Amino acid sequence: MNYTTIVFTHLITVCAAFLLGTTMLVLKKGTPLHRMLGRSYLLLMLFTAGTALALPAQLGPTVLGHFGPIHLLCIVVAYSVPKGWLAARRGDWQTHRKVMVRLYVLALVVAGLFTLAPGRLIHSWVF
Template sequence: MLTTIFHSATGLVHLASAIAALVLGTAVLLLKKGTVLHKRLGYGYVLAMVLVNVTAFMIYRLFGNFGPFHIAAVFSSITIVGGIVPALLKRYVSSWIYFHYFFMNWSVVGLYAAFWAETLVRLFPMKQFWPVVVVATGLTTFIGGRLISRYKSVFLKPTTSTPVLSK
């Protein structure tokens, strides 16, 4: 029964970790920054996203080989690494918060784009697959980019607006 819904154990892990990432990523965005809760939920988000991306590279049912969603997983992996590494190395990266803010926010936007695309394609006939994916991804990315830009002044001080590596 479960394999007909999820197609495989990998699909089930992918879905469960994606749901966890959506919940944790949303909480991290909405809660106060820099707190112990923010950090713990953030580490949970990173772990969930690692699972999402690793399992994405194990799923080939749609195209039979490496496809556009695997490329999206590569970009997702880059945003996760680009957001967590500066935070872990903040002692050595003077503008770490700049990298952390933009990469992590784009990570969550990408996750929401994938969510909307995946959800909406299930509501439309398969012949509308690509238009639905493109519109859902484009609209989510546009709105996410606007929000990231609008709120950057709240989270980034003027001295951290330009990334500079410490010596």
């Protein structure tokens, strides 16, 4: 896959995850719809993190000439998705809620704000 394809795939999945995540925050919890959308959201987050790993860091220091600090959020996703899902399966709603809100804030809101930094592709598109 070429760079442009990966960027657009990442952008599509992250936008879909953001819309689903935002919807999940306002919907009634525990309903069949919540569970169905939640599974889709978690799969989108994993896929989004996977595409992020394929994109080289463009700013700051790198490891192995590819991975930068922003890639640490992929670890957050890889940890949070199963932790939140397992918490829900156990009925531990407090942990599930805490993990899912942190996932949304860190992996979508904070990462989204980082894309607006000068030197990043989205910054060049927006500004």
